[in-house]
Every structure is written in C-alpha cells, then in structure tokens.
C-alpha cells in the first residue's frame with residue numbers, strides 16, 4: 001500500500017516534471033537562503049571571538065573616563081602616568097604584564113616609500129600583553145626604554161609596504177619628524193575584530209613616543225595581562241581600589257577611569273554580531289516564508305487542477321485514503337528533494353562565501369534541520385490539505401470541478 | 403422455484419440538484435430491479451436524467467431520496483470508503499466524457515483499477531494488454547489520451563471498465579463517438595461478456611440499433627421511467643441465473 005503510493009507518487013512527479021520543479025524551486029531557495037545567512041552569521045561571530053582571543057588571554061584594558069562605549073566621557077578625567085602602570089605591576093597579585101600605551105596615527109617614510117600607520121609607544125610588556133611574537137630582530141633594551149632611544153619594532157604590513165624585498169633590520173624609518181632604527185619585526189596576526197589590520201603598526205619605546213610624538217607624559221591606556229587562572233573580576237576590583245587611591249577619589253566620587261577585560265569586550269562585540277545574525281536570520285526566515293507561500297500556491301493550483309484526477313481515481317475504485325496517501329507521498333518527496341537540494345546549495349554558497357570573506361565555515365545542524373523541517377511541513381500541509389478536501393467529495397463532484 | 407434476490411433494486415429513487423428556486427429534479431422517483439446477467443439499455447431525451455441515474459447506480463453520486471440496494475447491501479448506509487470498495491470490486495464505469503488520466507498511456511490508464519486492487523505489475527500489464535486487445539487497441543497501448551481519437555479514447559475507457567472483470571458494467575453512451583462498424587463491434591463484445599461471463603450491463607444509448615442488443619430497454623422522460631420493455635424472452639438469461647424479476 002505504501003509502496004504503491006510511493007510508486008504512484010514518483011510516476012506523477014515524473015509525469016508533471018515542470019510543475020514539480022517549480023514546487024521544489026520555492027523550497028530550494030527558501031532553505032538555501034536561511035541556511036546560508038545563518039551559517040555565515042555564525043562564522044562571523046566565531047571569527048570575531050577568535051580574533052579577540054588572539055588579542056591576549058585574560059587581558060584587562062584600563063582607560064581614563066567613566067565607561068567604554070557610547071557616551072564615553074574622557075574629558076576632565078586625568079590621564080594615567082607611567083607610574084600608575086608600575087604601581088599596578090608592583091601591588092596587584094596575579095599580574096603577568098602591565099603595559100602603558102600611547103598611540104597616534106602618523107606618516108612613516110622609508111626611502112622613497114611612505115605609509116600612514118598607527119604608532120604605539122609602550123614598554124616590552126606590551127608584547128606579551130598583546131600576544132605579539134617577534135618574527136625577526138629583538139625587543140627594546142633597558143637602555144633604549146629608559147633613555148627613549150629612536151628605535152622601533154614594526155608590524156608585518158608596515159614591513160611589506162615600506163621594506164618590500166629589503167632586509168628591514170638596521171634600516172632607518174622616519175616616524176613623523178624623526179628617524180629611528182628598525183630593530184625587530186612582529187609575526188603577522190592578520191585581520192582584527194571589525195576588519196582592521198592589526199599588523200599595520202609600529203611600536204616605539206614609551207618614552208620615545210611621549211617625547212617625540214605626543215609631547216606629554218600622559219599615558220592613554222594601560223593594558224594589563226593576568227596570569228592564567230586569575231579571575232578578571234578580582235583583578236579589576238583590586239586595580240579599581242588601587243587606582244581610586246592613587247587618583248585620590250573620595251567615596252562620593254565616581255570612578256574617573258574604566259576597566260574592561262577582553263572577555264567583556266568579546267561579549268560586547270559578539271553580542272553585536274549576534275544581533276546582526278539574528279536580523280539576517282529574520283530576513284532569511286521571511287524568504288523561507290515567501291518560499292513557503294510559493295509552495296502553497298503551486299500546491300493549491302495543482303490540486304485544483306488535479307481535482308479531476310482525484311475524481312477519476314475515486315471513480316475507478318480508489319479510496320479517499322489511498323488518494324490522499326499518494327498526494328501526501330508526492331508532497332513529502334517533493335519537499336524532501338527541495339529541502340535536500342536547498343541544503344546542498346547552501347553548503348556550496350557557504351563554502352564559497354566563507355572562502356571569499358576568509359571566514360571560518362561551520363556546519364550548523366540546527367539551522368539545517370529547522371529550514372528543512374519548515375519547508376517539509378509547509379510542502380506537506382499545502383500538498384495535503386487541498387487534496388483532503390477533494391478526496392472527501394463524491395467522485396462525480398470531483399469530476400465536475402473544472 | 404423461488405426467485406433469487408435481484409442484484410440491483412431501486413425504489414422511489416430521487417435526485418435533486420441544487421436548492422431552493424434553482425433546484426432541478428433530475429430523477430423524480432425511479433423503481434427498478436435488475437438481475438445478475440441482465441443487459442439493460444436506457445434511452446431518453448437529452449436531459450431526461452440518464453447520466454444522473456447511471457452515476458447513482460455506479461455509486462459515484464448520492465441520491466437525494468429513495469433506496470438503492472446492491473445485492474444485500476443498502477448503499478445509502480455505506481460510508482465513502484465502503485462505496486469506493488464496492489466500485490473497486492463490483493463495478494466498472496464508462497463515462498460519457500471518458501475521464502482518462504491525462505499524460506498517461508492507454509495501458510497505464512487501463513492498469514489503474516488493477517493497481518488499486520493490488521495486482522502485481524506483471525499481471526496488471528498482462529490484463530491491461532488483453533483488455534486493450536478486446537477493444538481492438540493493442541497497437542495503441544503506449545499512446546496518451548491526447549494522442550488518441552475520441553473513439554479510441556472511448557474504447558480505452560471501456561477497456562478500463564472491463565479489465566477488472568466487474569459484476570456490473572455501467573456504460574454511459576459507450577458508442578457515442580464510434581462509427582457504425584466500431585459500434586457494432588463494441589456491442590458484440592459487451593454481448594459476449596454478458597453471455598460468457600454473466601456480466602450485468604447497463605448502458606445508455608440514443609441509438610435504437612444499439613439498444614436492440616440489450617435484453618431490456620428503459621425509456622426515461624423528465625426523471626421518470628416512461629416505458630420499460632421488460633425482459634426480452636427471446637434472449638434467455640444464463641441458465642445458472644434464476645429469473646428474479
């Protein structure tokens with residue numbers, strides 16, 4: 001009986017190939033769109049998380065002003081000094097490295113080539129804190145750090161732009177108005193969160209940057225990397241207490257600095273991307289819905305058109321149930337084929353797009369199942385319901401419907 | 403010798419189409435008894451209710467009133483599925499408008515009722531080809547209705563109705579689209595099935611010489627039986643079927 005129905009269904013599908021293909025097409029597009037958008041969104045989230053963890057594990061960033069994000073108010077908040085960083089390193093337990101950081105965007109010149117890049121002044125602690133490794137050369141010497149010598153360590157992008165084909169070590173790089181010697185090149189990290197190029201960077205000793213670039217003893221941010229297993233929350237509490245003391249804040253005064261750990265930053269960022277993924281998913285769901293309505297239309301038209309066929313089958317002795325089983329089988333076969341084709345198309349699209357956008361591709365069984373399920377349910381319901389009405393008629397009434 | 407129960411008995415059968423002011427009484431009280439092995443021709447003007455009566459006899463339509471007994475079964479009491487099974491196992495129907503499945507070969511059309519009877523493919527094929535051969539269409543088995551003439555489609559419809567070897571063949575103008583020679587060939591076939599297999603034939607026709615093949619002729623007029631020739635004694639029934647009517 002079921003085999004019979006399958007046999008009949010397959011024969012009908014083959015006999016009405018165009019109609020069947022149109023039905024399937026709606027499902028294919030809906031399913032493929034949902035899966036592709038959601039899978040790419042997930043890939044983006046994962047990529048951002050990976051990049052943030054590449055920033056350094058257990059990193060806390062301290063900035064002047066009340067809080068990060070919208071409404072960030074730096075005005076009026078006194079800047080940090082190098083001594084603040086030293087105090088944190090000396091007094092807080094569980095600290096791996098503390099790096100005071102100043103930064104500026106300036107023009108770099110080497111030979112005939114010039115390039116605009118972000119220049120950071122910091123100490124050697126910056127490299128472990130930021131998860132940087134040297135590809136060649138060396139870090140700053142104590143003497144260079146204390147005296148503010150004109151030396152620099154450059155990122156891979158800067159090396160490629162300014163020293164293509166030449167050995168960079170020992171060469172001279174003009175930073176804004178002064179020349180400095182390249183003593184090291186950082187290993188490439190690739191694109192950072194939000195698509196910026198992390199390797200487009202030059203690092204100077206803090207004193208050098210303060211004297212020659214910012215012309216001030218202020219420190220913009222302090223990067224604090226914690227030892228493995230140290231709780232960021234505890235460290236933040238301890239640092240807050242210390243800094244309130246150092247900044248002589250009374251109990252009534254609010255913090256005029258803020259601390260945020262990378263996990264928090266990661267959560268904020270991936271939260272944003274998650275929202276975007278949800279939005280895209282909603283767009284995709286609408287397209288699945290539209291696809292579903294397409295299926296519904298074709299099924300409705302085809303059942304109306306096929307009411308006569310139903311009448312004939314009933315007249316020659318098919319029971320209503322047998323006719324329905326046949327239609328249901330047809331709907332299931334079509335929806336399943338459409339769903340599978342949609343999943344295959346989505347797989348190709350995701351692989352292609354993930355490659356083109358250099359994002360990780362993550363197969364998401366949940367969304368595949370969901371999209372497939374929705375299309376199957378829509379196909380089955382709208383293939384089945386109108387047929388059910390027709391199969392309940394007297395054969396002669398079904399035959400009379402034109 | 404006691405009379406056997408009739409195979410088909412209609413009493414005060416009515417069929418009203420529509421409701422209220424637009425209601426059309428197509429059948430207004432039909433009383434009729436038929437025995438197994440009877441060959442009945444139904445005649446009457448266009449619109450006199452012949453097709454309506456055939457549809458009800460074929461369990462394709464539900465009467466508005468009256469009684470329809472098929473053997474011991476009160477047809478009004480059957481549900482949809484039971485009526486489908488009655489059609490499947492006992493009845494063969496030839497429609498006035500053929501009603502073949504489109505884009506489906508003649509052979510597949512003829513096989514269809516056997517499929518619902520659950521016959522395996524090889525036996526379906528064999529029976530379908532034999533039935534097509536009986537109506538003279540063995541060379542057209544692979545053609546779809548669109549590739550067949552009206553007369554050929556009509557013969558496919560006849561083949562589909564007789565392929566299951568039903569108890570009763572209901573044929574609404576089975577020769578309506580055929581030339582005289584073909585018509586007589588089909589009537590010869592129906593007569594043979596009637597004589598050899600005891601097939602009960604009920605046939606609508608407009609032609610006197612087709613009606614002449616039948617043992618009994620019924621004239622309808624405005625939904626009522628106008629004239630009933632009664633059983634023709636010159637055409638004796640099968641010996642094993644006792645006279646019943």
Ligand SMILES: Nc1ncnc2c1ncn2[C@@H]1O[C@H](COP(=O)(O)OP(=O)(O)OP(=O)(O)O)[C@@H](O)[C@H]1O
Nearest residue numbers: 419420426427428447448449450451452453454455
């Ligand atoms: N579905 C319907 N709805 C309303 N009236 C109908 C319907 N079918 C038939 N009728 C009416 O019932 C009457 C009998 O119709 P029927 O089809 O039985 O005639 P017929 O004797 O078969 O005619 P013909 O020889 O032309 O086939 C006609 O007056 C017709 O208009």
Ligand SMILES: [Mg+2]
Nearest residue numbers: 452453498574
């Ligand atoms: Mg008619």
